[in-house]
Amino acid sequence: MRKLIALAFLGLLLYGAYELFLFKPSVEGHESLAALPRKKEVTLRVRNPDRAQKLRVVLLQDGKEFVLFEGKPAEEVKVKVEPKKLGLKEGKAEAVIELTRLFVLKDRVSVESVVDYTPPRVTLLFYPYAVINGGSGAVKVSVSEPSRLELRVVDRVFPFYALNERVFFSLFAVPLELDELSVKVVAVDGVGNASVLSVPVKLKKRRYPVYYIDLKKRKQKLLVKLSTLLGEEVTEENFLEAFKKVNEEMRRENEAFLSELGRRSEPRLYWKGRFLQMRNSKVISVFGEKRVYTYGGKYVSESYHWGYDLASVKNAPVEAANDGKVVFTGFLGIYGNTVVLDHGYGLTSVYAHLSDFKVKKGDEVKKGQIIGFTDETGLAFGDHLHFGVMVHGYPVNPIEWWDGRWIKNAILPALQAKEER
Ligand SMILES: [Zn+2]
Numbered sequence: 001m002r003k004l005i006a007l008a009f010l011g012l013l014l015y016g017a018y019e020l021f022l023f024k025p026s027v028e029g030h031e032s033l034a035a036l037p038r039k040k041e042v043t044l045r046v047r048n049p050d051r052a053q054k055l056r057v058v059l060l061q062d063g064k065e066f067v068l069f070e071g072k073p074a075e076e077v078k079v080k081v082e083p084k085k086l087g088l089k090e091g092k093a094e095a096v097i098e099l100t101r102l103f104v105l106k107d108r109v110s111v112e113s114v115v116d117y118t119p120p121r122v123t124l125l126f127y128p129y130a131v132i133n134g135g136s137g138a139v140k141v142s143v144s145e146p147s148r149l150e151l152r153v154v155d156r157v158f159p160f161y162a163l164n165e166r167v168f169f170s171l172f173a174v175p176l177e178l179d180e181l182s183v184k185v186v187a188v189d190g191v192g193n194a195s196v197l198s199v200p201v202k203l204k205k206r207r208y209p210v211y212y213i214d215l216k217k218r219k220q221k222l223l224v225k226l227s228t229l230l231g232e233e234v235t236e237e238n239f240l241e242a243f244k245k246v247n248e249e250m251r252r253e254n255e256a257f258l259s260e261l262g263r264r265s266e267p268r269l270y271w272k273g274r275f276l277q278m279r280n281s282k283v284i285s286v287f288g289e290k291r292v293y294t295y296g297g298k299y300v301s302e303s304y305h306w307g308y309d310l311a312s313v314k315n316a317p318v319e320a321a322n323d324g325k326v327v328f329t330g331f332l333g334i335y336g337n338t339v340v341l342d343h344g345y346g347l348t349s350v351y352a353h354l355s356d357f358k359v360k361k362g363d364e365v366k367k368g369q370i371i372g373f374t375d376e377t378g379l380a381f382g383d384h385l386h387f388g389v390m391v392h393g394y395p396v397n398p399i400e401w402w403d404g405r406w407i408k409n410a411i412l413p414a415l416q417a418k419e420e421r
Helices: 002-022 215-230 239-263 404-415
Strands: 026-028 040-047 052-061 064-071 076-081 091-101 105-115 122-126 130-132 136-143 147-153 156-159 167-173 183-189 194-198 202-204 210-214 282-285 290-295 298-304 308-311 317-319 324-331 337-344 347-357 370-374 385-391 394-396
Touching: 026 091, 040 052, 052 076, 064 076, 122 183, 122 194, 136 147, 136 183, 136 404, 147 167, 156 167, 167 385, 167 394, 167 404, 210 215, 215 239, 215 290, 239 290, 239 298, 239 337, 239 347, 239 385, 324 347, 337 370
Parallel strands: 130 202, 210 290
Antiparallel strands: 026 040, 040 076, 052 064, 052 091, 091 105, 122 136, 136 167, 147 156, 147 183, 183 194, 282 308, 290 298, 308 385, 317 370, 324 337, 337 347, 347 370, 347 385, 385 394
């Protein structure tokens, strides 16, 4: 009998230890109650929720209690927090999370909270009157409190850079094809209050050419090009398949690589004044051109031309279009031997189909400095320079960046900290 009691006692002890320590329920995620905007959803994760009888989440302010959640906990508890609706004032509050276990024990976690309903106030200091599709633009704003800022242009997101603690600017790239332009500044303060400001920029619709290219006429040269690019023999039989692979897959990879370089642009200003267009060159192809490839009248593939093709003499010297830093030199698929310059604050330029480079990654270059020589490496026909400009990794029409007056009117006012309108 005594043995039995001892055994029962031991059992109870073990059970107690098991309940108390091993499978003790607990709550994670309470830190997110420290910042309380007008409206928010908080996800609390409960460990061993079946060991707890009750979860209670309340806000305390001026001796009043506001219940956010009360009930049996699950592994994940989503709590809708609407302090304004509940009647809390802006200022300090306390969030208390209480977990009842073993029917009587109450574990409490308390978090000091800041209640703030005021969204950041954004003031537009500069924006362009109009932009073209495929073109660039700049926006300058001031913000009433420290906030996360971004510029949304249609479905694209562009970062803002600080000119001082209150004034920020952003360069943006307008898609080539769009029905309606929308430019919005989104600001989110430290607590999570957001404000969205529409920027009234007009769209000046620009038409870009479409060319139909018959691959049959270029087959002999293409067989050699495609074999080189793919590193495997391309014959009459797999010609179209190989062309699609290069024009679609390889192009996509190469463009993604360039975009990534563009997104990593440094937050500093390298460039000054207008960008240089290649000396004594003839434009043989423009930015935004749509190329539709056919074979014997049948559609094969298509692509967009994200730069200008400029031809001069054979192996002509290629100059840096502006001051910048070399962020890439190397062979890049359809672009052949390529140099990419970072001009800072999201602006980069691309020089493709070169024979050789005169610079290396990490070099800082000056406007007009020779960085390489033209050729027809990659998917190019005839010796020329492919010149491209990107804003935050999106290709834009270089024609604007070659135009000193456009830069002066559309970009420079955004780069100056002075708060003029
Ligand atoms: Zn080109």
